[in-house]
Amino acid sequence: MQERCGNAQDKGHTIAEKHPPIQRVKNKTAAPIQVTAEQILREARECQEAEIRPPKQKITNRTELADHRLRKRKAYEDSIHCARWNKSVWVKYAKQEESQKDFKRARSVWERALDVDYRDHTMWLKYASFEMKNKFINHARNVWERAVTLLPRVDQLWYKYIHMEEMLGNVAGARQIFERWMSWEPDQQAWLSYVKFELRFKEIERARAIFERFVACQPKVSAWIRFAKFEMKNGELGRARRCYERAVDKWADDEEAEMLFVAFAEFEEKCKETERTRCIYKFALDHIPKGRPDLYRKFVGFEKQYGDREGIEDAIVRKRRFQYEDEVKKNPLNYDSWFDYIHLEESGGNKERIREVYERAIANVPPAEEKRYWQRYIYLWINYALYEELDAQDMERTRAVYRECRKLIPHQKFSFAKIWLMAAQFEIRQFNLDGARLILGNAIGQAPKDKIFKKYIEIELQLGNMDRCRKLYEKYLEWSPENCYAWSKFAEFERSLSETERARAIFELAIAQPALDMPELLWKVRVLGLH
Template sequence: MANARESDPNLGYLTKKETEVKLPRPTRVKNKTPASIQITAEQILREARERQEAEIRPPKQKITDSTELGDYRLRKRKEFEDLIRRVRWNKSVWVKYAKWEESQKDFARARSVWERALEVDYRDHTLWLKYADFEMKNKFVNHARNVWDHATQLLPRVDQLWYKYIHMEEILGNVAAARQIFERWMKWMPDQQGWLSYIKFELRYNEVERAREIFERFVDCHPKVSAWIRFSKFEMKNGEIARARNCYERAVNKLGDDEEAEELFVAFAEFEEKCKETERARCIYKFALDHIPKGRAEELYKKFVAFEKQYGDREGIEDAIVGKRRFQYEDEVRKNPLNYDVWFDYIRLEESCGDRQRIEDVYERAIANLPPAQEKRYWQRYIYMWINYVLYEELDAQDVDRTRDIYNLCLKMIPHEKFSFAKIWLMAAQFEIRQLNIDRARKILGSAIGMAPKDKETL
């Protein structure tokens, strides 16, 4: 081969240029104007679907004798068993297998499949429901009872199992058995809906006394405001007004300090209003307003004002309106306790009512909110609350000892090493002079000179 190449110069190695693959050059579009007929993507898909050939399906197999039927069943069972062997955890495969056996009227095998499925995961309550539906649909009542019993023993917290079991017994007319199932369920202390279903069950058969006993157990299991209100409405519906009132009174004794007490008092007052006991309703509203914190009594105030407008006289309406304003002030000072203007308005409201205990309580709460910094500009508005407080105790309450104690407490709270208020010193001294206690007045003025030796303009 080498000799041939040497003798013939044309038989040399191919050059790089000769070995390159030559690709066709892209053709240029000469006419770029849009076509007269535009084809959309939707049209292309539609034409492709129209031209698509029909799906080829295997012909339906017609079974003509028992031998073919046995072969078919054997083949399907083998397919299901192989599938279960691969995906044992897949519950839908078990369900399909059991339903296929049911379609073949082989109920024993279907039952066996359901049992095997429950061995995989007995906590799945949907399997129990479908298993029981299979037994009920094919009228195997005793088998269905066994399934429900087993399911409720293993999964007693699944309410649907109990509901279905009771529904089956009730449809069969077995009321005593349904009641026994309810009793078994109530031992597990279900939620409120379970107890109410038991009560409705008894009322369907006019067992009012039994329903009342269940209500007593219900409020013991769920001592909530909503449960007691339901109990009272049940008694009211049956015409037992005294029993209904007794329910409300017991609820107030047990849940008077609960967070939902407002709802209870409103329901109690509306009950008395329906019974034409307006004075009882008014007493309930006033008792509630005195015991429930202001932040949780908004709805109660609205109901009370509406009640007084309907049944009360002028004085009662004014009291209700004052209570509503009091609630508004309480809400504002709760949001910003350093808003002294609101405290002044609140104090004026209480002074207009004339209740000394309330007035002193508001004053004490107001002066307990010290200014945020020890600068005189923050204290000027605050000091006027002390001034109003001592003037009220001296002039309105005429309590000399308490007035003196308030003056002393105020002078102790002021940071005299940074600033002071000449007005307080002078008022305290003048108060002692009015009480003909000159020695005390001298001591106060001497203390003022010693602790804040400044001119009056800068004191």
């Protein structure tokens, strides 16, 4: 038993020795000598042993050379057997054979590599580079021919092939390769490279013919601009202008037309054709889609440089028009922007533009049938009607504006007394009393309001139609029997006609109503009016 306890104590002592308890650091102050991470890495690098490299072997006879070549080939063949798809092994193998001046074997390696994957254009490039470097020109041509035949959409192969022929002085051959390439209708850069090739040999007419084929093959705005700049660079201003005009005929309504018009205007500006430049800018601003900031900025800068005061103001107005167009495009229900836009057009005085903006503005009907959303919108119709009546002086259009506005308002949920009254007052100004009465009668039938009754009664009173006033008061009270103001005004109306009994009877009927809004007002008017 004691022996066991002793063994257990020895065992516990051994465990404690292996895993000593973690002691807390008592002194946490910085050490006098600080060790940086950079110093630790430097010391670790210095302590590393030197890399073991195999010694350089010196081959002294043909037998050793043959053995060396055999070992290298066997190593590469084994690597290829394990990873046939690894292209770097093929490249190293071919370069090894090339360094040994065994060009047939190197060529064989390249051919085997292409059998693995002929779609990799980098292998074709390296293969052709090998042939060119060792001055096997016909072999290189053969490689390029096969490459561009199998991979005609890889531009780099065509570029390298043409560059080789051009360096050899074979201009006709390079031109022939370009023609074969162009038959595939490549991208814009390929056509421009063909043009530059002809220009290097001063073949202006050939370059011009290439540009004609280019704009026919790739009809883009940028292609026409490059064609025009080519003509301008060669001093052919008339030809350059015709290029721009042909482009405008085709691309005036395109999304990229802004770039074309800006380039055309800058060309005319360089030619000192100020009026032509101004006409181009104005034509562009009138025909291209809205929202083109660069065109407006260019036009304003041009007018500030060459224009007079009116031209500058016109340019600024156009720029502000673009800003408003941008605002209403972002938020069509922002009626304040529409008001500002309309005010800008009204300052210009162009009736067609003003009406167009009004029509676009009133087309943005509030989405919800709640009066708070319509309170700002309805003033667009009011301003439209006032413009047609006062500025345009087109009475039929004014009448049509009021009529369409009344049709649009959902009178079953809410209405606007101002619209009814303004329409009726317009008819009165046109001496159309029947039309005014019809409008006010419809207002009472569809959307009766205090303002409508009061104004209708006031109009008939001014015209001296007492019977009509009396009937209107009756309609008024039928619609709102609790309205003490209406009762008192009806009684005062009868009293003003010396109809005291009628006035007294009206007061009696008013007092008999079950729920009056202000009965004290009614009693006060009765006492003061009848006594």
